[in-house]
Amino acid sequence: MAINVYYSTDTSAPTLNYTASALIGVLTACLVDGYGSKSAAGWSLTNPGTNARVYRPVSGNRFYLYVSDPLSVNARVWSYETLYTNKIPTNAQLSGGGYWRKSSTSDSTARPWIVVAGDSYLYLWIDVQDEPLAGLLYFFGDLIPDMADDAWHTLLYAATSAINESELTTLQFSSISGHWLQRSYDGATYSSLCGKCSSQYGGNNRIGSTVHTNYPPLRLAPVVVHSGSDPYEPRGELPGLLQMLGDTGAHLDTFSGTGSLAGQTWLIMTGFLDAKWALRIA
Numbered sequence: 712m713a714i715n716v717y718y719s720t721d722t723s724a725p726t727l728n729y730t731a732s733a734l735i736g737v738l739t740a741c742l743v744d745g746y747g748s749k750s751a752a753g754w755s756l757t758n759p760g761t762n763a764r765v766y767r768p769v770s771g772n773r774f775y776l777y778v779s780d781p782l783s784v785n786a787r788v789w790s791y792e793t794l795y796t797n798k799i800p801t802n803a804q805l806s807g808g809g810y811w812r813k814s815s816t817s818d819s820t821a822r823p824w825i826v827v828a829g830d831s832y833l834y835l836w837i838d839v840q841d842e843p844l845a846g847l848l849y850f851f852g853d854l855i856p857d858m859a860d861d862a863w864h865t866l867l868y869a870a871t872s873a874i875n876e877s878e879l880t881t882l883q884f885s886s887i888s889g890h891w892l893q894r895s896y897d898g899a900t901y902s903s904l905c906g907k908c909s910s911q912y913g914g915n916n917r918i919g920s921t922v923h924t925n926y927p928p929l930r931l932a933p934v935v936v937h938s939g940s941d942p943y944e945p946r947g948e949l950p951g952l953l954q955m956l957g958d959t960g961a962h963l964d965t966f967s968g969t970g971s972l973a974g975q976t977w978l979i980m981t982g983f984l985d986a987k988w989a990l991r992i993a
Contacts, residue, residue, distance in 0.1 A: 713769075714951065715741070715752040716978075716992045717826040723747030726821045727837065729814040731762045731782040738778060741826040742766055742833070752828035757794065765794065771831030771853040774865045774893055779808065784839075786811045790851065790867045792893055792901075799867055799891045799902035809869025809889055811849050815839045825980070827990050832950050834990060836980060846982035847879060854936055854947030863894035864947050866905070866936060880986040882909050882954070885940040892946060896938060908942050909934045909954040929966065930956035931989060951991035955979070958987070965992070 719727065723746045725736040740746045742754035743766070757765040759777070766776045775791040789808035790799045800809060814822050823838040823846075832852025839845055850868035870879060871888045881887050886904040895903040910932035931953040938944040960966065960979040966989075968975040976993035 713752070713830055714992060715750070715826075715828045717741040717749060717828075719821070719824045721747060721749060724749075727813060727824050728819050728821055729782070729784045729817050730819065732780050734786045734811065734813050735762065735764045735778055735780045737824060737826065738766060738835075739764060742828055753830070754828070765791075766833075768832070768852060769830040772862070772865045772893070773831075776833070776851045776867075777808070778811075780813075784812060784814045784817055785873050786813055788849075788851070788867065788869055790865065790891075790893065797893070797901055799893055801902045804891070804902055804904075805871055809867060809871065809891075810873055811835065811837070811869055812839050812847055812873070813837065815845070825978075827951065827978075827992060829950060834952070836982070844981055844983070844985065846980065846986075848980070848982055848986070848988070849879070850949065850952075853950070855950050856947040857945050858896070861896055861946060863892060863896070863898055863903075865893040866949075867891050880982065880984050882907060882934070884908055884937075884942040890936070892936070892938075896944070896946065903938065905936050905938055905946065906940060906942070907934050907936045907949070910956055929959040931972075932956055953977070953989045953991075955987045955989055 725740045727733050727737050742752045743756045745751035753769045755767045762781050763779045777789050780786040787808040788811050825836040827834040835849045837847050854864045856864040869889050886906045890905045892903045892905045934949045934954055935945050962981040964979045966977055977989040978992045979989055981987050
């Protein structure tokens, strides 16, 4: 599995701010074109019109990510099962799609960003206030499915309003706003709401939000996505992401995996509401 990592601090990296198509510029450079010495992740691109692009992963379900990126602090995103059909979220669920926030201010201030792209998934981290503890992490792509015959395990993970990002870090045994699977497991329901959960170690109901400052060992747990409000119907795990259960390491530190993670490299990241997680980068 190829994992490609891009940083706003890279030489020749595109600038992200509130301007029209700024996020499209970042995603296109990372996923399709490459920049400087960085090769692209190999995704394909469709151009549906002004300030909009559609991205398709290299492998897996290969559903489509539509990004509308006007002059605004927010881009709007949704997914298609086939191009321009079976949209998630549906218009009835959230008209205009989910929100991926680009900046906290309507000006040309450049915002730090990180993209981690696999062949079948994308993580996008944006520091909307130039403060790592305000960083927001978004996701589109395939889960690691629990069932081999689950053909609909593609997740879009966004905010549901221009100012509500708390749901992005939520871990709880219920459906969560802004979390849409392409379909239910049986294929009968489009844009199926879902939830995510992980270890409740320390009473933690958010990703990394109550990490123990007096407990140094590095403890990690997968994040499981489940159907609707039922944690007993897991659909799969978020790929290449682990919840941090101990307050070890600082933002952008890396560590090498051991045991079942041997041979892997992980990046520690922080974000909104004291979120702290590890993303696999190699």
